[in-house]
Amino acid sequence: MDMTRAAIEAMAPDQSALAAASALLKPAKWPLRARSERLIWGECQGSGANPYRVAADLEDRGSKCTCPSRKFPCKHALALMWMYVEDGAAFQAGDVPDWVNDWTRRRRKGVAPPVAAGEDKSLEAAHQALAESTPDPDAEARRKAAALKRADETHRSVYAATEDLDIWIADQLRTGLAGFLGALGERCRRIAARLVDAKAGALASRIDEMPSRLLALSAEERVDAAIAELGKLVLLARAWRAAPDDPELRREIVNAETREEVLANPKAPRAISLWEVLGERVVTRRDGLVSQATWLMSLGPSARRFAVLLDFFPASAGRRGGAFVAGERFHAEIAFYPARAPLRAVIASREGAVDALDAWPDPPTDPFAHYAEDLLATPWRSETPLLLPKGRICADASGRAWWRSSRGLCAPLREPPPSLALGALIDSAAGVWDGARLALIAARTNWGRLAFDG
Known part of the structure; x- marks a missing residue:
């Protein structure tokens, strides 16, 4: 994927980040700028004694910087990519340093580790590896039994945790919402930690993010919003206890299916259409993960008008990538996570970007x-x-x-x-x-x- 000035501007989290990046385009601020076939990296001298280390992936536009900024990508990463677009010849070709290799290994899962020098590659070692890979029926039966036992333990643990959540919500209402809102962060952290211990990770994350959602509202709106959110949590917990095997409810309480599981699920709704990238929302969560949501809208005759592609990754790993640019259009088949009103999705197959002239669909009178x-x-x-x-x-x-x-x-x-x-x-x-x-x-x-x- 070509790196262009327009793509960099589209990746910027806001205009202030672009303006700050433009102030860093002076070569004197960069004692090091280098590249490989796919990666670029550099060091940008800030106000501290040690320069910030910055790296970017030219193929998927991911980036990483050691600065403390919570914006993705930060001004240093934007400036590095900007300078490469303006004058790539100024980047010296060189061996990828260890700190860049560490970053790429963390963000690309499933890549086989490098073969160590002197590793035995004999025919005997190959036969031994083949023998070890031969399935053992007894071992497979033990693994299945262990998996069923873990699933049963998880169910009982989550069930008890959702009942504890009901009691916790009743306590907040009994003692008064003024006290709840006054100690919002502490109270939510406490019950979220209990849910994490009980393996209800998705539900815990939702409650952990509740303070930031409520405190973003004006003071007069918070009570009504708190009542609505607590009510939704009660409905969600009771719905899961009634149907714990429901994939949508499990996704909201425990965890989501993997991309591979969704693509392999014959019950997952699918839609083939011309899609437009509406935009992106990147949020750093309290648990240290970054949520990257890419919103798509169908321009063709699809039963699903919208789709959202969700990605989560550690904030320390930097931005995962910029595979989409706001406004671009492409033909694709999308598989939705099974739900009553499907929205979250993964791309099953995608063609290249097209210069389609299709207009947006007619909006409803009452959206x-x-x-x-x-x-x-x-x-x-x-x-x-x-x-x-x-x-x-x-x-x-x-x-x-x-x-x-x-x-x-x-x-x-x-x-x-x-x-x-x-x-x-x-x-x-x-x-x-x-x-x-x-x-x-x-x-x-x-x-x-x-x-x-x-």
Whole structure:
């Protein structure tokens, strides 16, 4: 995949990161810039005694930097890729250093380890390896029995933990939501730790992220939002206890299936269509993982209008990659994780980007009706993507931004929009609605496509 200036701008988390990167394009700030066939790396002198070490993968646009920034990619990684695009000849060809190799090994799983020098490659060793790989029926039976035992222990542990969660929620309501909101972080961490110990990792992550979601709201909105979130947790826990083998409920409580399991599942819904990359949302979670969500919208006759590709990786490993650019279009077959209202998906097959002229589909008159339908099917769901009709983005007297349709529908925005978006005539837009705030992802305006930090 070619590295271009446009691709770098699309990867930037915001305009301030691009502006900061442009200030680092002076060669004097970079005592080292080097490359291999696929990788580039360098050292950028900051305010400290030791320079920051920066590396990037030219093929999938992943990057890593030793700076403390929580933005992905950071200004140093953007500047390194920018300089390579402007003058690749200034990067000296050289052997990949150990710190870059360590990073690539961590982010590429499943690669066979290098063969050590002097390792025995004799025919006898090959026969021994073949013998060891021959299946043993007794061993296979023991493994299956052990797996069933672990599954039963996990079920009993998670079941008890969800009952503890019900008691915890009742305690928060009994003692008052004012006290709950006053000690939100501590109380959520405590029950999340209990759920982690009980192997309900997905549910624990949701509760661990609750403080950041609630505290992002204004003080007068937090009580209602807390009641709604606690209610969704009760419904989710009770639904799982009633159907613990349901794949969607297990995904919400324990963990998600692997990509390979989804692709091999004959019950996984599939959709073949022309897709547009709406945008990306990258969030650093409290557990040290980075959540990278890529939102897609079908432009063809697909029963599934939206799809989201989710990736999780350690913040210490740097950005996993930039396989998509906002606004690009491609034909693909997508497999959805089985669910009542399928949304999360993986790409089964994909063709190259195309310069298609297909228009966005016609938005519904009342886009929030779709959210209500999803909520009836999955009342524990946190948010739903919507296709919005014609309207504008405006601000009230307090400076708070709103989306307003030409028919009078209004919704407050989760994040302040770019200044250029205020007052622009929006033909249609795509966003994510959580029942209280709207997070815009992309919009088609009277002067072109507009991207938001979705």
